Amino acid sequence: MLYQRSSQLFAEAEKVIPGGVNSPVRAFRAVGGTPIFVKSAKGAYLYDEDGNRLIDYINSWGPMILGHAYEPVVQAVIDKAKLGTSFGMPTALETEIAALAVKMVPNIDKIRFVNSGTEACMSAIRLARGFTKKDKIVKFAGCYHGHSDSFLIQAGSGAITFGSPNSPGVTAGTAKDTLLAKYNDLENVRALIEANKDEIAAIIVEPVAGNMGCIPPQKGFLEGLRTLCTENGILLIFDEVMTGFRLAAGGVQELVQVNADIVCFGKVIGGGLPVGAFAAREEIMNYLAPLGPVYQAGTLSGNPLAMAAGLAMLQALDRDRSIFTRLAEKTAYLAAGIARVLEANQVTFTINTIGSMISVHFDAEPVVDFQTAAKGDNETFKKFFHGLLQEGIYIAPSAYETWFITDALTYEDLDFTIEAIDRVSKTF
Numbered sequence: 001m002l003y004q005r006s007s008q009l010f011a012e013a014e015k016v017i018p019g020g021v022n023s024p025v026r027a028f029r030a031v032g033g034t035p036i037f038v039k040s041a042k043g044a045y046l047y048d049e050d051g052n053r054l055i056d057y058i059n060s061w062g063p064m065i066l067g068h069a070y071e072p073v074v075q076a077v078i079d080k081a082k083l084g085t086s087f088g089m090p091t092a093l094e095t096e097i098a099a100l101a102v103k104m105v106p107n108i109d110k111i112r113f114v115n116s117g118t119e120a121c122m123s124a125i126r127l128a129r130g131f132t133k134k135d136k137i138v139k140f141a142g143c144y145h146g147h148s149d150s151f152l153i154q155a156g157s158g159a160i161t162f163g164s165p166n167s168p169g170v171t172a173g174t175a176k177d178t179l180l181a182k183y184n185d186l187e188n189v190r191a192l193i194e195a196n197k198d199e200i201a202a203i204i205v206e207p208v209a210g211n212m213g214c215i216p217p218q219k220g221f222l223e224g225l226r227t228l229c230t231e232n233g234i235l236l237i238f239d240e241v242m243t244g245f246r247l248a249a250g251g252v253q254e255l256v257q258v259n260a261d262i263v264c265f266g267k268v269i270g271g272g273l274p275v276g277a278f279a280a281r282e283e284i285m286n287y288l289a290p291l292g293p294v295y296q297a298g299t300l301s302g303n304p305l306a307m308a309a310g311l312a313m314l315q316a317l318d319r320d321r322s323i324f325t326r327l328a329e330k331t332a333y334l335a336a337g338i339a340r341v342l343e344a345n346q347v348t349f350t351i352n353t354i355g356s357m358i359s360v361h362f363d364a365e366p367v368v369d370f371q372t373a374a375k376g377d378n379e380t381f382k383k384f385f386h387g388l389l390q391e392g393i394y395i396a397p398s399a400y401e402t403w404f405i406t407d408a409l410t411y412e413d414l415d416f417t418i419e420a421i422d423r424v425s426k427t428f
């Protein structure tokens with residue numbers, strides 16, 4: 001496959017957009033080469049500017065759980081656009097999607113809509129700090145909660161109590177309020193709480209990690225966090241931006257029967273338009289302006305086009321709950337097929353899956369946290385990525401990303417993918 005026009009378009013983009021992209025991972029820096037420019041997408045497929053058709057395993061990094069250009073979502077956006085695209089005033093539509101979300105997700109009374117997952121997580125910790133009147137938060141190495149300052153702290157070396165900024169521009173003052181913990185390691189969290197008695201407002205966690213590959217929580221991890229939070233007056237925040245409305249209608253809270261205090265949403269909840277949201281029980285949500293003292297706002301929050309897309313998406317998922325089992329079956333089929341051909345070709349690997357999320361790691365050891373995720377062989381991943389691209393299959397251009405299975409993928413697409421991986425892994 002040729003990607004000539006994409007390369008040209010990238011060169012033009014680089015002149016006027018930093019790195020040619022509006023979000024860094026799109027630039028292919030981790031795998032080399034130049035990004036592919038999309039012209040359109042339908043169902044399971046992307047169509048690029050060179051006229052190639054690609055089977056898509058990224059799906060806009062999660063939102064398109066029913067496939068691209070899902071008809072009811074597209075129609076809802078078109079219909080709404082004709083009535084005006086933004087008012088900055090309340091609409092009935094906002095109440096309709098809020099009521100549906102509150103019905104689908106366990107343990108929440110009220111929800112507020114914002115414009116991205118970043119905004120949702122940023123607002124959730126402000127709310128948690130205001131509500132608990134404490135400053136510090138705990139986040140886990142390798143978990144991603146958007147690009148706001150408090151979260152751009154990753155594991156430095158070893159077990160550090162105070163985070164160190166890993167992006168210039170994040171001040172030391174901000175970094176000192178973010179404590180880093182190890183995913184799937186309750187003892188580590190307990191020690192942090194002990195060392196920062198009565199200072200921690202919230203623990204924020206991806207209840208199934210999806211931004212260091214896909215890492216499900218080990219048995220007892222989320223339950224343990226719940227207990228530690230309750231015992232210490234700490235709010236537990238589930239960042240379900242990736243997992244919400246994906247792993248179950250009610251997200252991971254429903255899947256593992258553990259209640260969070262605040263839940264963040266994004267991706268699927270917007271049906272492919274820029275939407276985020278955060279939700280909690282009434283007592284916490286009433287702490288937000290205009291009812292309470294914690295300020296949070298947005299000119300385009302609850303935008304009618306975005307709400308129409310999100311509502312059409314949630315309605316589809318609410319109507320047909322069997323979709324989540326269907327997706328999990330496809331994922332299991334794909335995982336088994338990939339394992340079969342990688343084994344046959346003597347490639348060292350670990351595959352993690354849960355529901356419609358899957359990641360392939362080129363390392364034999366179990367991948368349970370950031371440290372073990374980082375061990376994967378990136379040279380093999382690069383060959384894997386570019387090999388699949390040549391076969392017309394698009395996976396994320398980074399070894400740390402989860403693939404997303406959609407309802408639009410057919411078993412023929414999955415078989416083609418497995419056969420392609422067989423061919424590509426013979427060239428490692």
Ligand SMILES: *Cc1c(COP(=O)(O)O)cnc(C)c1O
Nearest residue numbers: 116117118144145146241242266
């Ligand atoms: C994608 C993601 C975010 C950030 O959402 P944006 O819409 O990109 O700002 C936050 N948390 C998790 C778990 C995510 O996967």
